[in-house]
Amino acid sequence: MPPALEEAGTLVVGASQAGVQLAASLRQLGDTAPITLVGAETHPPYQRPPLSKEFLAGTATQDGLAFRNTSYYADHDIELVCGERVVDVALPAGNRPGLARTSSGRELPFARLALTVGARPRRLDVPGADLDGILYLRDLDDAVALRDRLTDASRVVVVGGGFIGLEAAAAARAQGKDVVVVEAADRLVGRAVAPVVSDFLRQAHERRGSTVLLSTGVVGFRGTDGRVDGVLLADGRALPADLVMVGIGVVPRTELAEQLGLECDGGIVVDAHARTSAPSVVAAGDCTVLPHPLTGEGRVRLESVPSAVAQATLAAATLVGREATTRSVPWFWSNQGDLKLQIAGLSTGFDEHVVRGDPDTESFSVLYYRSGALLAVDAVNAPADYLAVRKALTQEIALPAEAVADAGTPLKTLLTAPTA
Ligand SMILES: Cc1cc2nc3c(=O)[nH]c(=O)nc-3n(C[C@H](O)[C@H](O)[C@H](O)COP(=O)(O)OP(=O)(O)OC[C@H]3O[C@@H](n4cnc5c(N)ncnc54)[C@H](O)[C@@H]3O)c2cc1C
Structure with missing residues (x-):
């Protein structure tokens, strides 16, 4: 017998960065209704960023990845259900609670x-893509498989020169592997950074011994006895490989939202309060597209921990009827071996940029502007510049382009007057 609507609590589908934060925020806000946090993975919730960094490098263990200690969920009256994928969901109707059903047939009622x-x-959909030795990196099981395979591999091809591909490439190269990064576009991380940073990353990875092939498509894989031994390129070449890591981006999981008739447009569409097109349903994290967090204009999809945390916090407030509007500056980091890239703000649409410092020293930053207004910074091994720009964006303090070019002047000394 399902509970009455008023006894059914909150169901959070997806037990990772956004889901855990949302459940924790509900409790912090004093919500005492039942919370069920259901996740398809068998592991208790864990952090993903170290998977392509410390975990692959062998300096972090599986146990060290957990978000919370094992007693946290029970202590906060959060029912954590691991290893159950929700496959069907129906919203509450009248006094009847909503109902989610998992692939094992378990039913989870909710208000x-x-x-x-x-x-x-x-996924890379080319001939040979299902050969053994072609791996992806999204979850802990993927990372364990990749780390194990890396031990015996000598020739590693990374398909995709985005953040995760480059982080994995750095970890493999640091272990002495022969590494080739193959990128279809004409520069690395093209969606997130300016050409000057893309060029720097290419040179920096090449200095460390990796080969970077730009404007190079992969048309298939070659194998022997079911195991990959080569990557076939569009220009007719074949790269020898005993391990391939594919990192060509992600696709938001919208199938449950679509089942519920929620608006989706390259992700689940949410407003600035994390509310979907059905007012009783919130969504947060990598599955969403949201209004630009600083300007409110247009929709963006942000695949990052800080964004998932900020949005999940808003979603919890919305669920308890305390809609909050916070101006949160997006930020992101990527550690590629000893290269530490930090990004604050969104540089999309910039019409001017200023490079502070010399990229050849491997410590510099790039500040982006549109119509004279500061948009963002990419800082490579330059944490002080990153922090100063993040503060400027958060507190709406002007950092005029003409004032920032001299790398000898610390940006924090320019942080004085608020923007008019
Ligand atoms: C290798 C790697 C490195 C990264 N490095 C960085 C970094 O350096 N900095 C940074 O800011 N971000 C980084 N990210 C991105 C960051 O991890 C994500 O933005 C963040 O995890 C998003 O959290 P999320 O909860 O929205 O989604 P996810 O972490 O994808 O979690 C969603 C969860 O929902 C579960 N799920 C999906 N469908 C169902 C269903 N129907 N039923 C039940 N459960 C379901 C999934 O199994 C998954 O566990 C990295 C990501 C990866 C993969």
Whole structure:
């Protein structure tokens, strides 16, 4: 017998960065209704960023990745259900609670629903793509498989020169592997950074011994006895490989939202309060597209921990009827071996940029502007510049382009007057 609507609590589907934060925020806000946090993975919720960094490098263990200690969920009256994928969901109707059903047939009633289902890796659909030794990196099981395979591999090809591909490439190279990064576009991390940073990353990875092939498509894989031994390129070449890591982006998981008739447009569409097109359903994290967090204009999809945390916090407030509007500056980091890239703000649409410092020293930053207004910074091994720009964006303090070019002047000394 399902509970009455008023006894059913919140169901959070997806037990990762956004889902855990949402459940924790509900409790911090004093919500005492039942919370069920259901996740498809068998592991208790864990952090993903170290998977392509410390975990692959062998300096972090599986146990060290957990978000919370094992007693946290029970201590906060959060029912954590691991290893159950929700396959069907129906919203509350009248006095009848909503109902989610998992692939094992388990039924989870709810009064309020939060979708924090994240994204899946985009698959490379070419001949030979199912050969053994071609791996992706999204979850802990992927990372364990990749780390194990890396031990015996000598020739590693990374398909995709985005953040995760470059982080994995750095970890493999640091272990002495022969590494080739193959990128279809004409520069690395093209969606997130300016050409000057893309060029720097290419040179820096090449200095460390990796080969970077730009404007190079992969058309298939070659194998022997079911195991990959080569990557076939569009220009007719074949790269020898005993391990391939594909990192060509992610696809937001929208299937449950679509089942519920929620608006989706390259992700689950949410407003500035993390509310979907159904007012009783919130969504947060990598599965969403949201209004630009600083300007409110247009829709963006942000695949990052800080964004998932900020949005999940808003979603919890919305669920308890305390809609909050916070101006949160997006930020992101990527550690590629000893290269530490930090980004604050969104540089999309910039019409001017200023490079502070010399990229050849491997410590510099790039500040982006549109119509004279500061948009963002990419800082490579330059944490002080990153922090100063993040503060400027948060507190709406002007940092005029003409004032920042001299790398000898610390940016924090320019942080004085608020923007008019
Ligand atoms: C290798 C790697 C490195 C990264 N490095 C960085 C970094 O350095 N900095 C940074 O800011 N970000 C980084 N990210 C991105 C960051 O981890 C994500 O933005 C963040 O995890 C998003 O959290 P999420 O909860 O929205 O989604 P996810 O972490 O994808 O979690 C969604 C969860 O929902 C579960 N799920 C999906 N559908 C269902 C269903 N129907 N039923 C039940 N459960 C379901 C999934 O199994 C998954 O566990 C990295 C990501 C990866 C993969």
